[in-house]
Structures are given as structure tokens and as C-alpha cells.
Amino acid sequence: MAFTGDPQTRFNKEYKDSKELPKYLQDKINNSRNKKPSVKLEDEAETEEANDELVIREEKPTIESVANASNANQLVIHDPSIEHNASRALVQRQQQQFYVPDKPEWHAPWKLMRVIGGHKGWVRTLAMEPENKWFASGSNDNTIKVWDLASGQLKITLTGHVMAVRDIAISDRHPYMFSCGEDKTVKCWDLERNKVIRDYYGHLSGVYSLDVHPTLDVLVTGSRDSTVRVWDMRTSTGIFTLTGHKQPITNIKCQATDPQIVSTSTDKTIRLWDLAAGKTQTVLTHHKKSIRALALHPEEYSFATGSPDDIKQWKFPEGSFMQNFVPRREAIVNTLSINQDNVLFSGGDNGTLGFYDWKSGHKFQEFQTTKMPGSLDSEAGIYTSTFDKTGMRLITGEADKSIKIWREDPDATPETHPGIPFDPENYRQRY
Incomplete structure (x- = not known):
């Protein structure tokens, strides 16, 4: 065969x-x-x-x-x-290739403590003063208002900008407050006399973000003109113009150690800057969409960024990518804040408040903001946030023209308020 x-x-x-x-x-x-x-x-x-x-x-x-x-x-x-x-x-x-975090630390749930009204436009920025007695807010109504933290009472209204106020920073070492707005100007306010004593000119478009260096007499600003400018705060003289971003700057933060400047942009990138050399140190390109939020951890050498697709955690000095927080696909993240107790807060354009454990990335609480009487559904967005100096109170500025103060529930326990269940399978995210 x-x-x-x-x-x-x-x-x-x-x-x-x-x-x-x-x-x-x-x-x-x-x-x-x-x-x-x-x-x-x-x-x-x-x-x-x-x-x-x-x-x-x-x-x-x-x-x-x-x-x-x-x-x-x-x-x-x-x-x-x-x-x-x-x-x-x-x-x-x-x-x-997947990350499965340890069991997260329990955190008490947050609840509404006080609602403050007074602005006639969206509240775009908030800043705490060093002694934790008052805070300032900036709005689309072109004004800056100073509020007593304990009582929520208005102390003074400052006028000077002719367009929306986009960011405020208060110096820890000087009696100065700095503000910037869509009128292309940056102003230095003397808090003892409550008046503008200095202007910083140079940006070609609206100035969206600024920050004060914690140890140097340096002011850093970021603009819609895609540049980051470094100023001598005493003389209003420009030191550097940092270029590299291709689209508007959305956030600027300064810290005492290198990299001393961090910036985010709608061009989907994060840049870490060498302040001494006046040039880019690192460019981070992990985000797939424009980056709207940036927050530095108050005690750790790390930071977080937020965009419509996710929230990411990073580590200095190289900008090492640490982890993704649980994706929030239902809202665009407008603001992030971190306190000393490792609670990360995120505020969305649909009024969603999210609270995360910083170490594990677990979202332990989420709810909708309280609407002001007579406000529209479209006015539920949260634009800005900050924790007070103790980390025990959270302040948010919202599209309904209100300022809300939140605090942890002092009566909550792990047994009575376990929070959102922790499921490790939800964290199997590819790195």
C-alpha cells in the first residue's frame, strides 16, 4: 500500500x-x-x-x-x-501586568456643613490663608471675596479685574495675595491695605493659573497663550518664559524641591520644569485627553492629575507613574485636592463629588452636590476645591455661584459607614 x-x-x-x-x-x-x-x-x-x-x-x-x-x-x-x-x-x-492594591484604609464619609452665597457668577478658584482663619474666592463676576472660615461671613470684596478671575494664590511668607484672570493680567494684593500694589504684564492671552514658590520670592503663571512665565514677585520683572506646551496651560504648582514647577495643559501633557535652568526636565504623555486638574500631596513627594478619561497618581522627581484611580467615565474631572489623611477629592462637571483612598486608589464615597434653590441642572458643576490647613474641611466652588463647606462625619465608624465595597477585581488595570 x-x-x-x-x-x-x-x-x-x-x-x-x-x-x-x-x-x-x-x-x-x-x-x-x-x-x-x-x-x-x-x-x-x-x-x-x-x-x-x-x-x-x-x-x-x-x-x-x-x-x-x-x-x-x-x-x-x-x-x-x-x-x-x-x-x-x-x-x-x-x-x-495588572495592579491589585492592598485593602484600603477606612475613611469617614463626608457630608455638607455649610452653603455660602454671594458671588454673581461661577466660582472658579479658592485659596486658604496660612493661619487657617479665612479663605478667598474668585469668580466669573470679576470679583474676589474674602470669607471667614468659622462663620462663613463675608469679610471684604476686592475689585480690580475687568474679566473673570481664574486663580488665586496666597503667600505663606508675605502679606500678599496674587490673582490672575481672563483680562491677561496678574495682580499682587497687599492684604494689610486690601489694594493692588503690583501688576505683572507679559502674557498674550488670559491667565488661567498661578502659584507662589514656597521658599523663593518667585511667582509662576500659566496662560492660554501656552507659556509658563516666572516672575520676581518683588519687582514684577520676568525671569523666564518657559515654552513647550502646545495648547493652553490649565494648572501650575510650585514646590521647594526639584522639579520645582509642574504644569498641565489641554495638549494632554504634564511638564516638570527645571527652575534653575529654565527648561523642561520631563514630559509625561500618559493621558489621552486634555488635563484639567492637578494636586500635590501636602506631605508626600507625589501628585495627581485628572482628565476626562481618568485620574492618575505620580511620584517625584522623575514623574514615575504609580497607579490609575478607578476611572470616572460619568463626569469630566475639573478639580482635585489631597489632604494629610490621604484622602483625594475629585469634583466633576456634573456635580459629582468623589472621595478616594490615596494609597490604594479605592473610591470609598461618591454623591451629587446639593443644589441651590432655583438653580438649573446645568449649574451643578464643581470648578474648584481646596482642603483647609487641617485637612478636616473641604471647600468647593460651584457653577451655581455657591461655595460649599464639607466635613467628615464625626460619628461614623467602619461598622456604621463601611463605604463603597472594595472589590480588587475592579483594580485589575493594565500598566
Whole structure:
């Protein structure tokens, strides 16, 4: 009988019940070792017929023999144990690409403490003063208002900007407050006389963000003109114009150690700047959409950024990516704040407040903001936020023109308020 066709098919159909291999087929196999590349035959019979099948091996297959079979021109018979080991190794490699955090720390839930009204436009920015007695707010109504933190009473209204106020920063070392707005100006306010004493000119478009350096007499601003400018706060002289971003700057933060300046932009990038050299140190491109929020941890050497697709945690000084927080696909993140107790707050454009455990990334609480009487559904957005100096009170500025103060529930316990259940499967995110 002439040997034709695929050896595996021939074997399965005609020699299923054979106990010995016919001589002419054995000769074909022997010849194939010397004349043809190695052929891998797999036993595809059903499990219940496995005992009746003929399994041909010259020696027990090993991973090394299988790997070298093609070079040795040997006939390799399938060994299920090899496939099992390879599959297990593949699964282990895949599991290493996922992050599963430890069980998060319990945090008390937050609740509304006070609602403050007074602005006639969206509240775009908030800033706490160093002694934790009052805070300032800036609005689309072109004004800055100063409020008593304990009572919520208005102390003074400051006017000077002719367009919306976008950001405020209060110096820890000087009696100065700085503000910027869509009128392209940056102003320095003397808090002892409650008047503007200095202006900083140079930006070609609205100034969206600013911050005061904690140890140097330096002011840093970011603008819609895509530039970051560094100023001598005492003389209003420009020191550097930092370029690199391709679209408007959304946030600026300063810190005492390198990198001393962090900026975010609608161009989807984060830049860490070398202040001494006046140039970019690192560019982070992990976000897929424009970045609207930035917050530095008050005690750790780390920070967080927020965009419509997710919230990310980073570590200084290289800007190492640490983890993704649980994605928030229902709202665009407008603001982030972090307190000393490792609570990360996020405010969304649909009025959603989210609270996360900083270490694990677990969202332990989420709810909608309280609407002001007569406000529209479209006015539920949260634009700005800040914790007070103790981290025990959270202040938010919202689209309904209100300022809200939140605090942790002092009566809550892990038993009475367990929060959103922690499910490790929700954190299997590829890095």
C-alpha cells in the first residue's frame, strides 16, 4: 500500500486501534528524520478514547527537546504537560501586568456643613490663608471675596479685574495675595491695605493659573497663550518664559524641591520644569485627553492629575507613574485636592463629588452636590476645591455661584459607614 496524505490523518483514521506501528510507516518516519523538517503530530482523539490510542515516543519529551526538534530533524509527538507549563507561564506574565492594591484604609464619609452665597457668577478658584482663619474666592463676576472660615461671613470684596478671575494664590511668607484672570493680567494684593500694589504684564492671552514658590520670592503663571512665565514677585520683572506646551496651560504648582514647577495643559501633557535652568526636565504623555486638574500631596513627594478619561497618581522627581484611580467615565474631572489623611477629592462637571483612598486608589464615597434653590441642572458643576490647613474641611466652588463647606462625619465608624465595597477585581488595570 502506497503511503499518501497527511501522516496524522492517516494515523487517526486507519491505525487507531493498532498496538504496533506497521513497518512501512515506521520506515517513512525514519526517512522523514533525514529528509524533511520536523513535523509535530497532535493526538486529537476524545478523552474517553485516550486509553485506546497509540502514543509514539522515542524518549520522554522535554522542553529542551521540543525547542531543538527542528534543528535535530526529529519527529515530535505532542506532550500536554509542555503546553500546560507554557500556558501557565503566559498567565503569570499577564498577571504581572495588572495592579491589585492592598485593602484600603477606612475613611469617614463626608457630608455638607455649610452653603455660602454671594458671588454673581461661577466660582472658579479658592485659596486658604496660612493661619487657617479665612479663605478667598474668585469668580466669573470679576470679583474676589474674602470669607471667614468659622462663620462663613463675608469679610471684604476686592475689585480690580475687568474679566473673570481664574486663580488665586496666597503667600505663606508675605502679606500678599496674587490673582490672575481672563483680562491677561496678574495682580499682587497687599492684604494689610486690601489694594493692588503690583501688576505683572507679559502674557498674550488670559491667565488661567498661578502659584507662589514656597521658599523663593518667585511667582509662576500659566496662560492660554501656552507659556509658563516666572516672575520676581518683588519687582514684577520676568525671569523666564518657559515654552513647550502646545495648547493652553490649565494648572501650575510650585514646590521647594526639584522639579520645582509642574504644569498641565489641554495638549494632554504634564511638564516638570527645571527652575534653575529654565527648561523642561520631563514630559509625561500618559493621558489621552486634555488635563484639567492637578494636586500635590501636602506631605508626600507625589501628585495627581485628572482628565476626562481618568485620574492618575505620580511620584517625584522623575514623574514615575504609580497607579490609575478607578476611572470616572460619568463626569469630566475639573478639580482635585489631597489632604494629610490621604484622602483625594475629585469634583466633576456634573456635580459629582468623589472621595478616594490615596494609597490604594479605592473610591470609598461618591454623591451629587446639593443644589441651590432655583438653580438649573446645568449649574451643578464643581470648578474648584481646596482642603483647609487641617485637612478636616473641604471647600468647593460651584457653577451655581455657591461655595460649599464639607466635613467628615464625626460619628461614623467602619461598622456604621463601611463605604463603597472594595472589590480588587475592579483594580485589575493594565500598566
